[in-house]
Amino acid sequence: MESKRHRLEPGEMAEGILAGDKVILSRAITMIESTRAEDRVSSQELLKILLPKTGNSIRLGITGVPGVGKSSFIESFGLYVTALGKKVAVLAVDPSSEKSKGSILGDKTRMDALSKINSAYIRPSATGSTLGGVTSTTRESILLCEAAGYDIIIIETVGVGQSEVAVRGMVDFFLLLMLAGAGDELQGIKKGIIEMADMIAITKADGDNVEAAKRAMTEYQSALHLFASDNGPWQTQVTTCSALDNNGIEEIWDSMNAFRTAMDKASKLSELRNQQNIGWLHEFISRSISQRFYNHTVVKSQLPELEGQILAGELPVMEAARKLLDSYEKK
Amino acid sequence: MESKRHRLEPGEMAEGILAGDKVILSRAITMIESTRAEDRVSSQELLKILLPKTGNSIRLGITGVPGVGKSSFIESFGLYVTALGKKVAVLAVDPSSEKSKGSILGDKTRMDALSKINSAYIRPSATGSTLGGVTSTTRESILLCEAAGYDIIIIETVGVGQSEVAVRGMVDFFLLLMLAGAGDELQGIKKGIIEMADMIAITKADGDNVEAAKRAMTEYQSALHLFASDNGPWQTQVTTCSALDNNGIEEIWDSMNAFRTAMDKASKLSELRNQQNIGWLHEFISRSISQRFYNHTVVKSQLPELEGQILAGELPVMEAARKLLDSYEKK
Numbered sequence: 001m002e003s004k005r006h007r008l009e010p011g012e013m014a015e016g017i018l019a020g021d022k023v024i025l026s027r028a029i030t031m032i033e034s035t036r037a038e039d040r041v042s043s044q045e046l047l048k049i050l051l052p053k054t055g056n057s058i059r060l061g062i063t064g065v066p067g068v069g070k071s072s073f074i075e076s077f078g079l080y081v082t083a084l085g086k087k088v089a090v091l092a093v094d095p096s097s098e099k100s101k102g103s104i105l106g107d108k109t110r111m112d113a114l115s116k117i118n119s120a121y122i123r124p125s126a127t128g129s130t131l132g133g134v135t136s137t138t139r140e141s142i143l144l145c146e147a148a149g150y151d152i153i154i155i156e157t158v159g160v161g162q163s164e165v166a167v168r169g170m171v172d173f174f175l176l177l178m179l180a181g182a183g184d185e186l187q188g189i190k191k192g193i194i195e196m197a198d199m200i201a202i203t204k205a206d207g208d209n210v211e212a213a214k215r216a217m218t219e220y221q222s223a224l225h226l227f228a229s230d231n232g233p234w235q236t237q238v239t240t241c242s243a244l245d246n247n248g249i250e251e252i253w254d255s256m257n258a259f260r261t262a263m264d265k266a267s268k269l270s271e272l273r274n275q276q277n278i279g280w281l282h283e284f285i286s287r288s289i290s291q292r293f294y295n296h297t298v299v300k301s302q303l304p305e306l307e308g309q310i311l312a313g314e315l316p317v318m319e320a321a322r323k324l325l326d327s328y329e330k331k
Numbered sequence: 332m333e334s335k336r337h338r339l340e341p342g343e344m345a346e347g348i349l350a351g352d353k354v355i356l357s358r359a360i361t362m363i364e365s366t367r368a369e370d371r372v373s374s375q376e377l378l379k380i381l382l383p384k385t386g387n388s389i390r391l392g393i394t395g396v397p398g399v400g401k402s403s404f405i406e407s408f409g410l411y412v413t414a415l416g417k418k419v420a421v422l423a424v425d426p427s428s429e430k431s432k433g434s435i436l437g438d439k440t441r442m443d444a445l446s447k448i449n450s451a452y453i454r455p456s457a458t459g460s461t462l463g464g465v466t467s468t469t470r471e472s473i474l475l476c477e478a479a480g481y482d483i484i485i486i487e488t489v490g491v492g493q494s495e496v497a498v499r500g501m502v503d504f505f506l507l508l509m510l511a512g513a514g515d516e517l518q519g520i521k522k523g524i525i526e527m528a529d530m531i532a533i534t535k536a537d538g539d540n541v542e543a544a545k546r547a548m549t550e551y552q553s554a555l556h557l558f559a560s561d562n563g564p565w566q567t568q569v570t571t572c573s574a575l576d577n578n579g580i581e582e583i584w585d586s587m588n589a590f591r592t593a594m595d596k597a598s599k600l601s602e603l604r605n606q607q608n609i610g611w612l613h614e615f616i617s618r619s620i621s622q623r624f625y626n627h628t629v630v631k632s633q634l635p636e637l638e639g640q641i642l643a644g645e646l647p648v649m650e651a652a653r654k655l656l657d658s659y660e661k662k
Contacts, residue, residue, distance in 0.1 A: 044649060051647060065396050270644060277641045277648045284652045289620050289659075310608045313601060316382060317608045318375060321615045328620075 010045035017148045018053060022121055025148050029123060029141045037295050040288075047140060050147040055273070057146045058256060061167040063157045063193075064177030069203040070156055071110045072243035073177060078114040080249045081152055089121040089150040090114075091141055092157075121150060139170045139280050168196045169279045172269060173256050176200045180209060180216035180240075194223070197236055199255055205240035205247065213240040233266040234259050298327045341376035348479045349384060353452055356479050360454060363471045368626050371619075378471060381478040386604070388477045389587060392486045392498040394524075395508030400534040401487055402441045403574035404508060409445040411580045412483055420452040420481040421445075422472055423488075452481060470501050470611050499527045500610045503600060504587050507531045511540060511547035511571075525554070528567055530586055536571035536578065544571040564597040565590050629658045 008016070008024070013031075016024030032043045064070050078088045090111070114120050123141065138155060145153050157167045168174050176197035194200070200220050205213035220238045237255050241248030263269040293299055302324060309315035339347070339355070344362075347355030363374045395401050409419045421442070445451050454472065469486060476484050488498045499505050507528035525531070531551050536544035551569045568586050572579030594600040624630055633655060640646035 047649060048647075274642050274644050278638055280648045281638070281641060281651055284648060285624065285655060286617075286621055288652065288656055289624050290617055293616065293620050307609055307612070310612060311605050313605050316379075317611045317615060318378060320612055321619065324616060325619055 010042050010049060013046050014049040017050065017144060020149055025144060028144050032137050032140045035291060040291060047143060050143060054143040054146040057151055057153045058173060058260060059142060059153050059171040061155045061171035061174040063164050068177045068179050069243055070177060073203060074154055074156060075111045075114045076243040076246055076249050078120055081253060082117050082119045086151040087119040087149055088152045088154065089145040090154045090156060091123045091138060142170065164193060169276055173198045173259055177203050179203060180213040198234060198259055199237045201252060202240045204242060206242035206245045232268050233262040293328060296328055299324055302327055341373050341380060344377050345380040348475060351480055356475060359475050360472045363468050366622060371622060378474060381474060385474040385477040388482055388484045389504060389591060390473060390484050390502040392502035392505040394488045394495050399508045399510050400574055401508060404534060405485060405487060406442045406445045407574040407577055407580050409451050412584060413448050413450045417482040418450040418480055419483045419485065420476040421485045421487060422454045422469060473501065495524060500607055504529045504590055508534050510534060511544040529565060529590055530568045532583060533571045535573060537573035537576045563599055564593040624659060627659055630655055633658055
């Protein structure tokens with residue numbers, strides 16, 4: 001690339017990504033997140049070129065409530081696997097950053113050591129996304145990272161809710177991080193979240209907290225017996241870990257590999273990914289029809305005035321919607 | 332109603348709702364959540380009839396991480412305001428229930444005392460919803476509850492993430508419940524979530540925990556100074572409360588009323604709601620165009636085979652999407 005500013009053709013972008021160029025990878029992810037019509041077309045071309053080079057990673061979803069130590073864990077884990085010679089990419093799904101972006105401590109200082117490793121790629125949260133906006137292109141970002149040769153793609157998500165359901169639908173292995181000693185660990189935990197997990201790791205198992213972490217581990221192990229699992233060849237594991245002492249990280253990596261072996265042996269991994277592709281299909285369609293609607297000249301010309309009338313309290317929402325939908329149908 | 336089973340016309344439903352019939356209200360909410368074409372048409376008729384009777388409530392969003400005591404708080408608060416002669420409706424937005432519905436302790440036993448009060452209406456989580464599915468009709472459920480005469484509509488949401496952003500976009504007053512003594516209160520809290528809050532209440536301020544709760548309150552008050560606020564006539568309040576001791580509930584209710592007075596005086600409440608209606612417009616459009624797509628005969632006939640090919644790993648997702656979109660465009 002002579003210049004980083006000139007617009008790259010999908011073919012050029014693909015070359016750069018396959019060559020492992022992080023700057024081009026970042027530009028491609030930004031393009032994929034864009035809602036502009038020309039970017040949509042280029043994104044689809046790019047994905048079409050790269051599709052044969054995708055699929056060769058472990059897709060790892062990591063979740064947990066704020067304060068559980070996700071960033072510290074990912075940093076320890078990332079440093080461990082890169083030391084083994086693996087390439088790791090971290091994609092953050094951060095739905096709460098809509099208003100003011102990022103956490104109090106700031107995203108820039110997160111995973112400082114990992115971000116300096118050449119074989120690690122960290123993609124900060126997408127900004128300015130609307131509800132559902134981030135995760136709707138995360139699947140495609142995963143594919144780009146795979147084409148760029150990353151062996152482990154980590155999708156980090158915050159909190160316990162919608163984004164977890166979305167992330168579970170696009171990863172192979174779903175790791176739930178939990179804190180010990182909150183007193184009522186089980187009370188607030190949604191059965192659905194636990195059922196989604198392939199592994200539960202009790203974090204901060206260091207210093208005075210080791211015993212509490214072990215107790216929590218036992219509690220979760222018992223609780224898991226409450227649930228009839230249909231996970232097939234894999235039973236949800238529970239462990240403890242400490243990013244501070246670098247404990248338990250190796251065990252989690254070993255479990256992920258055991259999971260992969262078990263799933264492969266039962267031919268379940270490709271089955272899982274094909275099923276996930278159904279979700280991708282519907283997300284893709286939903287995005288496409290929405291973009292066609294909003295990019296249509298009739299809609300573009302009428303929308304501002306109708307929104308103005310709604311803001312002035314002069315027009316009921318459903319009437320405005322009806323007008324736009326009718327105009328669009330007639331187009 | 333002679334029979335509860337026969338299909339009600341929108342006009343009949345409206346009558347029942349305006350008369351305060353909870354069974355009919357529940358049926359109407361179920362209808363609004365339905366994606367069937369005939370239900371969509373009836374829902375829009377129903378909303379059109381009821382629209383003039385809406386708007387006369389305080390719309391209250393309540394959020395907090397699992398274990399913070401949302402149900403206990405809502406029960407205490409609900410019992411308090413119903414004792415004042417107010418009618419209260421509780422709508423749960425529970426995005427994590429997709430797989431197995433509800434928490435370990437079970438939703439049925441939640442808010443037991445409140446559910447027995449005649450002037451309280453509790454709508455459990457919508458089931459079988461897809462990503463975004465629950466909140467996409469929550470706005471309309473609020474309107475139905477308003478038409479049914481509820482003075483306070485509580486939208487309960489779980490976790491810290493996408494659903495909060497959605498709920499903030501449809502309520503007047505956003506209450507964030509927080510636990511004291513988690514040690515690193517501020518670390519994990521997203522700035523965006525705090526900025527969305529009109530009030531932060533530290534829960535479980537009882538027994539040995541009173542001092543910790545007060546310390547946490549002070550910490551949050553200091554932290555709020557870090558944020559430049561554009562909340563206009565209202566500054567975010569911080570307080571403590573205990574559902575166990577029934578402490579702090581009255582103060583929270585007083586703050587909500589003070590908020591309402593301040594917002595009304597500055598003509599900000601109707602402005603806020605009109606702005607929120609823009610969000611509703613786009614959700615409504617998104618839902619409508621998606622339903623038109625999936626209800627179209629061409630899509631209905633082609634989708635199963637294309638999904639089958641994706642599941643078999645024989646067809647790339649984007650190619651399947653392209654085929655469906657092309658067929659739909661030609662229709």
